[in-house]
Amino acid sequence: MPDGAGKTETRSAVPAPAAVPAPAKADSAASPAGQSSCLSALAAIPGNRVTPSAPASQNGDPACRVSEPVRVEALAIRGPDGATAVSFEPPPLLSCTMARTLADWLDRSVQPLARGHFERDLVSLRVGGGHECRRRNRATAGPVSEHATGQALDIFAFKLGSAKDGLQVVVEKPKGLAENRFLDAVRQAACGAFMTTLGPGSDAAHANHLHVDIQERRSRASRFCQ
Numbered sequence: 001m002p003d004g005a006g007k008t009e010t011r012s013a014v015p016a017p018a019a020v021p022a023p024a025k026a027d028s029a030a031s032p033a034g035q036s037s038c039l040s041a042l043a044a045i046p047g048n049r050v051t052p053s054a055p056a057s058q059n060g061d062p063a064c065r066v067s068e069p070v071r072v073e074a075l076a077i078r079g080p081d082g083a084t085a086v087s088f089e090p091p092p093l094l095s096c097t098m099a100r101t102l103a104d105w106l107d108r109s110v111q112p113l114a115r116g117h118f119e120r121d122l123v124s125l126r127v128g129g130g131h132e133c134r135r136r137n138r139a140t141a142g143p144v145s146e147h148a149t150g151q152a153l154d155i156f157a158f159k160l161g162s163a164k165d166g167l168q169v170v171v172e173k174p175k176g177l178a179e180n181r182f183l184d185a186v187r188q189a190a191c192g193a194f195m196t197t198l199g200p201g202s203d204a205a206h207a208n209h210l211h212v213d214i215q216e217r218r219s220r221a222s223r224f225c226q
């Protein structure tokens with residue numbers, strides 16, 4: 001995958017009120033209790049439902065090992081009336097660092113965009129499973145996918161509002177101009193938060209979802225955004 005550049009910032013239409021502490025910078029040091037500081041930081045935020053987990057056996061393939069694997073059921077975000085949470089359907093297995101990057105992006109970018117475009121809170125994401133030991137784009141040869149290390153997530157839809165009157169914005173089939181603009185803004189924000197962002201129009205493999213990952217590229221300043 002060649003290096004590329006995308007727009008790396010977005011402007012939220014409505015700022016999120018301060019209610020939930022923003023995730024701190026991740027590191028791999030262990031806490032006194034033996035829990036990683038990454039997982040401890042996530043666990044300390046009310047509304048987060050993140051638990052240590054273990055990926056299924058991959059026959060010892062070193063290319064498919066996840067650093068600090070966690071199962072993500074929900075991540076806290078700031079809402080107009082205080083803290084709320086975004087659930088994941090189904091709960092993916094990710095690296096803890098990926099989970100923290102995702103939490104920050106949802107809180108700082110996606111939630112304000114949902115409020116600004118629809119005056120609704122982000123309530124859930126329909127996602128792929130996260131960790132999966134395979135080649136990139138499910139090819140039989142070539143580089144290992146970022147999913148193999150738990151550094152990537154595929155997002156198929158954003159659910160906004162309550163369970164009763166919720167609006168589901170499907171990445172592959174947005175309905176109308178408002179949903180198109182929302183998805184464009186979400187994608188632009190992802191280009192700044194993650195190392196790689198791919199979605200409909202980039203290639204056939206990403207026609208129905210938004211792929212985001214934090215796998216470092218040849219330059220730490222480089223982003224690939226399509």
